[in-house]
Amino acid sequence: MVSFLSNKHFTICVFLLLCLSCQQKAEQKEPEADAKPELVMYKPSEMANFMNALYAYNLQLKHQIVNGEVPTTMPLDLMKLHSAEMSKGHQRTAVWNNFVNVFIESQQTVVDTLSNTELKARYNAAINNCLACHKTECTGPIPKIKKLLIQ
Ligand code: HEC
Structure with missing residues (x-):
């Protein structure tokens, strides 16, 4: 038992x-x-998607300018730079904040048909502002962005 x-x-x-x-x-x-x-999370962030749209838009601008056309439209909502979520490891640093508004203004100036500055110079200034921020904030795409410059 x-x-x-x-x-x-x-x-x-x-x-x-x-x-x-x-x-x-x-x-x-x-x-x-x-x-x-x-x-x-390996999916591109909202900011990465926006950056790629910025790249595509500027590539189109480059083609237009090289072909002697005068671009007049800026269809992207540049304010997204202030709100878009960034991928892991990226954030709005002091450097970012220093560069972002300067960039936005220069990007808008490209389609400012009343500007006294030569179109190509305005365009290259915008691209150089991409590069200025990228030098510290995201170095990977720099070679790709450099190709946007009009020689
Ligand atoms: C104020 C800073 C800043 C400016 C100005 C800026 N970028 Fe970026 N860029 C970043 C940061 C930060 C990332 C990374 C974003 C992320 O991964 O969330 C990035 C990412 C990218 C990427 C990679 C996207 C991917 O698929 O991962 C490309 C391409 C790019 N930027 C192109 C450009 C171009 C072209 C311009 C100008 C027309 C520009 N950027 C202006 C900071 C900037």
Whole structure:
């Protein structure tokens, strides 16, 4: 009888242990589930998307200017530079804040048909402002941005 009882207890213990180990396994799986949002973060940030739009827009401006056309429209909402979320590791640093408004003004000046400054000089000034910020804030795209300059 005693041995039967202890056997029963043993069985219950084994059962409980199994349950516990199942639970542990379930817990161990959680970090994997957490890893998914990490992958999602490799998606380009709102700011990266906007930067790529800025790049595409300026490439189009370059073609227009080289072809002797006078661009008059600036379809991008440059205020997004103040609000767009940046990817991990990037933030609005003091350097960013120093450069961002200077850049916005120079980008708007490119399509200012009343300006007395030569179009190519205005355009290159805007691109040089991209580069000025990029020198410290995001060095990777610098070679690509340099190609936007009109020689
Ligand atoms: C005030 C600073 C600043 C200015 C001005 C600026 N950039 Fe950027 N740029 C950044 C930062 C910071 C990032 C990284 C953003 C992120 O990853 O969230 C970036 C990212 C980029 C990227 C990479 C996007 C990607 O896919 O990861 C390109 C291309 C780029 N910028 C082009 C330009 C061009 C072209 C201009 C000018 C027309 C410009 N930038 C003006 C700071 C700036």
